[in-house]
Amino acid sequence: MAIEIKAPTFPESVADGTVATWHKKPGDAVKRDDLIVDIETDKVVLEVLAEADGVLAEIVKNEGDTVLSGELLGKLGAAGAAVAAAPVAAAPVAASAAAPTAADDDAILSPAARKIAEEGGIDPNSITGTGKGGRVTKEDAVAAVAAKKAAPAPVAKPAAPAADAPVFAVGDRVEKRVPMTRLRAKVAERLVEAQSSMAMLTTFNEVDMTEVMALRSKYKDLFEKTHNGVRLGFMSFFVKAATEALKRFPAVNASIDGTDIVYHGYSDIGVAVSSDRGLVVPVLRNAELMSLAEIENGIATFGKKARDGKLSIDDMTGGTFTITNGGTFGSMMSTPIVNPPQAAILGMHNILQRPMAINGQVVIRPMMYLALSYDHRLIDGKEAVSFLVTIKNLLEDPARLLLDI
Template sequence: MAIEIKAPTFPESVADGTVATWHKKPGDAVKRDELIVDIETDKVVMEVLAEADGVLAEIVKNEGDTVLSSELLGTLSEGGAAVAAPAAAAAPAPAAAAAALAAAAEEAILSPAARKIAAENDLDRNAIPGTGKGGRVTKEDAVAAVEAKKAPAPAAKPVAPAAEAPIFAVGDRVEKRVPMTRLRAKIAERLVEAQSSMAMLTTYNEVNMKPIMDLRNKYKDLFEKKHNGVRLGFMSFFVKAATEALKRFPGVNASIDGNDIVYHGYSDVGVAVSSDRGLVVPVLRNAELMSLAEIEGTIASYGRKAKEGKLTIEEMTGGTFTISNGGVFGSLLSSPIVNPPQTAILGMHKIQERPMAVNGQVVILPMMYLALSYDHRLIDGKEAVSFLVAIKDLLEDPARLLLDV
């Protein structure tokens, strides 16, 4: 019986996708719920799983092809046997089937990213030690295996070129052309759109991080113990301060829809996260109702999912305000670009000790520059500056967050 392998049903915000990777070839044995093909959209990578045990009979859409929602990708022969080399005697057939099933079972403990790295670098999947849950081989395990393979013997076998970006020797004039991913292309499109369609302006301020750092150092161990390993970082304080400031300045939490202004009675805060595929912005829903532990735990979960390519479209859709932390990469000052249809974005930066004048005395304090980029069509300069000052005041005196003052 032939089973159709179809692309996922895309939400309204996603027009189409691209076939990123086929994990099986025609004739390969497939187990139920095993990953067959990855579909890349401009937001996330969506996995297509097998609906039943069988053999991949046909591939209709090849890697790189554009597919629409629920479009046919290929067919699966239910209950078939893997196509071996020229059929020999009937005796080895059970052994071949057992081997195919064993191989499929072994593949099941590899994450999609690890499986792709193993295939591209000709790694023995059985030889990669897994550090994930239940012995699952993670992307980091596969990368470590690649490095271990490269280190001992540079002059191994003259295999064809790897798909990874080459390391060019000094003086080389080699070029490598690779297609831009859909996510990277969409990011570029939206950034250009934002700059061309908005009256974008950025205002700056600085915040003394010492009160937050002292509070964090005092309670971080107790916090982690009480909340089952969730670590107390700085982002949760910024999210709470931002949600409080958004209540006071609702225009910063609004969006423009045609000739209408849409004011949101909730704070869905997007948190920019870097991944191998590019910048993604998962959303903290109703962040104004979340505790510090819930914020930190959710952000940590999003970070792990971003690395593994597991973020869902639902987790990345929407958002009324965004926070971007370039400080983790060492950025001292930058002007973030608003993510439309939102009207503002807060940029965090590196904490740098600087001499500051306090009560007529020079004191060395850990300072951070803050940047608020906003759409001047909706937000006036006074409102933007007051919003940023409110965040600064809340962070420099964290008790204000509890007292709502």
């Protein structure tokens, strides 16, 4: 009896999906919980696993087809029937008869030859025998091992370029057209929507990272040891500073719903993460209640999930404020785009040693530019600037985070 392979049930926010990749072909054996097919939605890639052992009997929806929630993707057949129907299962009788069996090994390979071949890392069955009846002698094995040692080492082939990043020879006037992934298309749609529906403005400031860097340098080893391998980075300081600033300026943590302003009594911080499939923004929920270690652990978990394509829709649903760190790629300054329906986004940038005037003296300090893009319909310029200055002050004197001042 065939088992139906169906698309997973999509959340209300996801209308449909696209068959991204079939990991099995008709006739392939499948074990329970094996990955069969990936379904790409506007937000995440969903994996469909096998419900039982068997063989993939039929593919109903091909790669690139649009599927709805719970729609039939293919069928899984019983192992015996499907394998028998697969063309690869039948082998020519003549070839089968000619192949030596395990019971014949001793008749064509002497024990001494077998030992020499195995020690030399050679498959004994690959040696041509010169003895009586094709028997592989000790001399045959010695010669094969010597030939292997004399052979030049194989040259490693360069890795094949990614399908969406073709590499062309210099001077070629070649073009390659590939379909945009649903995730990238959705991100593009939301970015255009944000710019066309908001009165978006960006304000800048700079922060002296001396104290944060000194604190991190002093305690990073003890921090990692105390918190079971969790590393202390800069992002946790920014998340803590942001949650404190959001308490003081609730409009920055609010959103517009029609003609209403929705103020949130919690801080769900979205952390922008770059993945092979596009930009994703998983959310740290109730970040205002999290410790630095919990924040760092959450970010590290999201980063691994993004690289492995394991982020769930729940991981990226909601969010009241977003932080993006272009500095990891060397960005000096940028104007990040607000993630609707949020009202603001904080952009971090590269840390550079720059000359600064401190108490009438020119000193070299590690400086970072900060950018806050915000919806001017909801947030006034005074609030936006004050919010950014608050983050600056908290980071330049981290003790303020502990003293709540």
